[in-house]
Amino acid sequence: MAIIFVLSVLLVAGYIYYAGKQHQQAAINFWGEQYQPDAISTQIDWGFIGNWVIPRGGPIISPGIAGVCPNTPLPVVPLKTGPDGRGYVLCGIGSEAVATSFDVNDIQDEEIRNTLKTMFEEEFEKTVKGDKWTLKN
Incomplete structure (x- = not known):
């Protein structure tokens, strides 16, 4: 019995690893050039x-704050700014992960919303106004 228990624990630990x-x-593939391991x-x-x-190695955000990834068991998900100026998060785990866009204006916390907008503006060195902040799938 003890051997089966130990093997089960090792199997679960191996799967998680x-x-x-x-x-x-x-996440590295998702972040692309925004990945900075150092x-x-x-x-x-x-x-x-x-x-x-x-x-x-890259920016992360709570899926609850971004209003995305309701079925992701992780407390945070990778965040990136796409070449189109939209915000994206990586929902899911491992090979099942999918990039999903989100609407910055849907973030209820004004300080976080403004911080993300500033981050996106700095990333693309342009002023983004009005409907350009509406990020839909």
Whole structure:
């Protein structure tokens, strides 16, 4: 019985590790040129499993704040600014992850909404006004 338990624990740990590696690679591909592995100066402790699965090296946002990825079990998802000036997040885990756009104006917290708008403006070095901030799928 003890051997079966140990093997089960090792199998689950191996699966989580593998899923974490797949998700990190999916995030790197998602971020593209915005990926900066050397820019990581601080690390948030997400707990034992979270540290394996939550990607590092680029911007992240809570799916609850962005109003996207309702079925993603992670507390944060990768965020990027697309070449079209739209905001995108990576919903899902590993090979099942999908890029999804979101509407910055739907973010209820004004400070976070304005911070994201400023980030997007700086990223593209242009002033974005009015309907250009409406980011739909």
